[in-house]
Amino acid sequence: xxxxxxxxxxxxxxxxxxxxxxxxxxxxxxxxxxxxxxxxxxxxxxxxxxxxxxxxxxxxxxxxxxxxxxxxxxxxxxxxxxxxxxxxxxxxxxxxxxxxxxxxxxxxxxxxxxxxxxxxxxxxxxxxxxxxxxxxxxxxxxxxxxxxxxxxxxxxxxxxxxxxxxxxxxxxxxxxxxxxxxxxxxxxxxxxxxxxxxxxxxxxxxxxxxxxxxxxxxxxxxxxxxxxxxxxxxxxxxxxxxxxxxxxxxxxxxxxxxxxxxxxxxxxxxxxxxxxxxxxxxxxxxxx
Amino acid sequence: xxxxxxxxxxxxxxxxxxxxxxxxxxxxxxxxxxxxxxxxxxxxxxxxxxxxxxxxxxxxxxxxxxxxxxxxxxxxxxxxxxxxxxxxxxxxxxxxxxxxxxxxxxxxxxxxxxxxxxxxxxxxxxxxxxxxxxxxxxxxxxxxxxxxxxxxxxxxxxxxxxxxxxxxxxxxxxxxxxxxxxxxxxxxxxxxxxxxxxxxxxxxxxxxxxxxxxxxxxxxxxxxxxxxxxxxxxxxxxxxxxxxxxxxxxxxxxxxxxxxxxxxxxxxxxxxxxxxxxxxxxxxxxxxxxxxxxxxxxxxxxxxxxxxxxxxxxxxxxxxxxxxxxxxxxxxxxxxxxxxxxxxxxxxxxxxxxxxxxxxxxxxxxxxxxxxxxxxxxxxxxxxxxxxxxxxxxxxxxxxxxxxxxxxxxxxxxxxxxxxx
Numbered sequence: 001x002x003x004x005x006x007x008x009x010x011x012x013x014x015x016x017x018x019x020x021x022x023x024x025x026x027x028x029x030x031x032x033x034x035x036x037x038x039x040x041x042x043x044x045x046x047x048x049x050x051x052x053x054x055x056x057x058x059x060x061x062x063x064x065x066x067x068x069x070x071x072x073x074x075x076x077x078x079x080x081x082x083x084x085x086x087x088x089x090x091x092x093x094x095x096x097x098x099x100x101x102x103x104x105x106x107x108x109x110x111x112x113x114x115x116x117x118x119x120x121x122x123x124x125x126x127x128x129x130x131x132x133x134x135x136x137x138x139x140x141x142x143x144x145x146x147x148x149x150x151x152x153x154x155x156x157x158x159x160x161x162x163x164x165x166x167x168x169x170x171x172x173x174x175x176x177x178x179x180x181x182x183x184x185x186x187x188x189x190x191x192x193x194x195x196x197x198x199x200x201x202x203x204x205x206x207x208x209x210x211x212x213x214x215x216x217x218x219x220x221x222x223x224x225x226x227x228x229x230x231x232x233x234x235x236x237x238x239x240x241x242x243x244x245x246x247x248x249x250x251x252x253x254x255x256x257x258x259x260x261x262x263x264x265x266x267x268x269x270x271x272x273x274x275x276x277x278x279x280x281x282x283x284x285x286x287x288x
Numbered sequence: 289x290x291x292x293x294x295x296x297x298x299x300x301x302x303x304x305x306x307x308x309x310x311x312x313x314x315x316x317x318x319x320x321x322x323x324x325x326x327x328x329x330x331x332x333x334x335x336x337x338x339x340x341x342x343x344x345x346x347x348x349x350x351x352x353x354x355x356x357x358x359x360x361x362x363x364x365x366x367x368x369x370x371x372x373x374x375x376x377x378x379x380x381x382x383x384x385x386x387x388x389x390x391x392x393x394x395x396x397x398x399x400x401x402x403x404x405x406x407x408x409x410x411x412x413x414x415x416x417x418x419x420x421x422x423x424x425x426x427x428x429x430x431x432x433x434x435x436x437x438x439x440x441x442x443x444x445x446x447x448x449x450x451x452x453x454x455x456x457x458x459x460x461x462x463x464x465x466x467x468x469x470x471x472x473x474x475x476x477x478x479x480x481x482x483x484x485x486x487x488x489x490x491x492x493x494x495x496x497x498x499x500x501x502x503x504x505x506x507x508x509x510x511x512x513x514x515x516x517x518x519x520x521x522x523x524x525x526x527x528x529x530x531x532x533x534x535x536x537x538x539x540x541x542x543x544x545x546x547x548x549x550x551x552x553x554x555x556x557x558x559x560x561x562x563x564x565x566x567x568x569x570x571x572x573x574x575x576x577x578x579x580x581x582x583x584x585x586x587x588x589x590x591x592x593x594x595x596x597x598x599x600x601x602x603x604x605x606x607x608x609x610x611x612x613x614x615x616x617x618x619x620x621x622x623x624x625x626x627x628x629x630x631x632x633x634x635x636x637x638x639x640x641x642x643x644x645x646x647x648x649x650x651x652x653x654x655x656x657x658x659x660x661x662x663x664x665x666x667x668x669x670x671x672x673x674x675x676x677x678x679x680x681x682x683x684x685x686x687x688x689x690x691x692x693x694x695x696x697x698x699x700x701x702x703x704x705x706x707x708x709x
Contacts (some may be wrong), residue, residue, distance in 0.1 A: 001336055003514055003515065003518050006509050006514050007508070007514070010508055010510050010511050010514075011511075013508070014507060014508045016703055017507070018507075040378075042579070068352065072358055092453045109334065110334070113333075113334055113338065113605075116605050117339075117342065117561070117563045117604050117605010117606055118334070118338035118339045118342050118491075118605060118606065119606055119607060120339060120530055120534070120556070120559065120561050121341050122534070122561070122562075122565040124679060125567065129541070129569070131542055131544075138510070138542060138543060140510065140538075140542035142538060142542070142564070143508065143510075148427070156395075203606065210533075211535055212507060212508070213507070213535045213538070214531050214534045214562065214565070215531075215559075216336070216338070216339065216531070217334070217338075217594070218334060218338070218375070219336075219531070222504070222505045226490035226505070243372050247625060251512075253506075254508070255511075255512045257502070257506075257512050257515065258514060258515045259510075259512040259515070261500040261501070261509070262471075262500060262502030262503065262506060262512050263474055263500065263501045263503055265502075265503065265506070266503050267441060
């Protein structure tokens, strides 16, 4: 029984972290149709900034993630401008755009390697080694803090997109660009803002990642498949769907690790993805 | 007249001196201008193993500079030709093909690690080259290549020797523990280590109650540790790469694992950055290692080498202490150097024959190879972390933090048993 409950709890904690990595991708890939393969590489940049400011000034990694988010937003907006001018405007975004983001990913990795080397980086904070024990359920703060922060960030993004004018405009640009233009809004500016927002979330996700385990420049590659799978499973562009998909993947991985064997975890998780897509091709919460 | 005679003498003297100087410089110039001996290799300079790969490269460059200061090999300067394999085994065959067919290197050595060494083997074997290799576990078990020489002190039966000491220590405890859990990462190296652990556990009369693998993409290890805990295993053998090792150690503490012995093959616990961050979480863990600053392992040249390495490593974002891989990266080139000097040749057959029979004096001690190219005698250390303090890198530079328990010839202390968190 305790193994069962702990597996669910561990899965939920892990799933919330996956949601923090995927929420930005849900905007850029799910809503803007930009295949930003470099998204996890930006997460790693977030991890490195958390590490630098944590190791040099003792700043809390979550605080660093939040403080750095506006800079990530600006970087994201700038990258979208380049992407738009080079590819989207000329209708070459499908293949050339993908190559562009591959390039961005490799540039990020190489710059991190040249600047900070290839050693493993970790952060320290008083609470990271502590546990909360609720009966037979163990809650390591190393995962609880990312769970809380990821939940708050994802909820904030969802509220922003669903309750504000700009947020609704982002949803609108995903659905009908022409209609948005007729309403007097500039779709390029809206997309630029949305892409900036997507990249801003990686600042916080990166801080959460380095709290969970050591980070090195190429670690982002391990999250490419998982993050895209979560966005697709949740339904392209649906934030609540993405959250449920992330939690589902987290719980399935945790369950399989506990009861069947950890090696089966990715196979079962991706099997669930294929099964869901077979029944609902648009994902859990996607519009058919 | 006197002036004239003096002038003639002075001219003669200066002519002789000039000639001598010219001939000397010509000889020296000839040595310098001689075609360099090119040593080719691939190395993981980006990707998951880059931390180790870059540290290895620093050590190799120290060796190159040391050799060139001594006049090179066979009077020819040594030059490296190397490419980044990006920790991607698929790139390795192409790199070695280019090194041999385009760059025309004279000698080759391996990249770091089992997964990067194995793909180079067919290329190297086709050309019948000697292949000093760096930290490959049981690579030659499949190839059975008689010119393969592996510097990691795994021993003649690498899979078995790797964990022999760990299980021997377990068997010596009273009362003897009975149950074993084996958990290994899905990678060639760790699967080999797990296969050896399985064999040693069976040979030692232990009952294996958990034997599973996990994917490299695992983020949270607590479900795995909880599943192991549910089996009540007394000994837990873990085979994993650095990020996964850190995750495992953290999960062990978060779950509050109650085992009597923990460790085995956690790669990464030898690296200063992880040691510093994990700190006291390491206490009690018994893990493999190859060199630690204990008095029993003070080989000639090792301290001087580490001094050079630590100076060169500054600001390069690699392991600042360099205890694990760098001495062996230096040593496998010392083996090559001593073989070339002894045979006075680059003939691959002569070099291989010499490597099989000689005992090499290196910074990691005396090295003698068995018939299969592994060390003739195993020296996989089992070290136990003791009294490790939080957030202190310097503590690992000296003795007392990683006590050598096995082999007995290098032992520096007794085991603390059972494992306590």
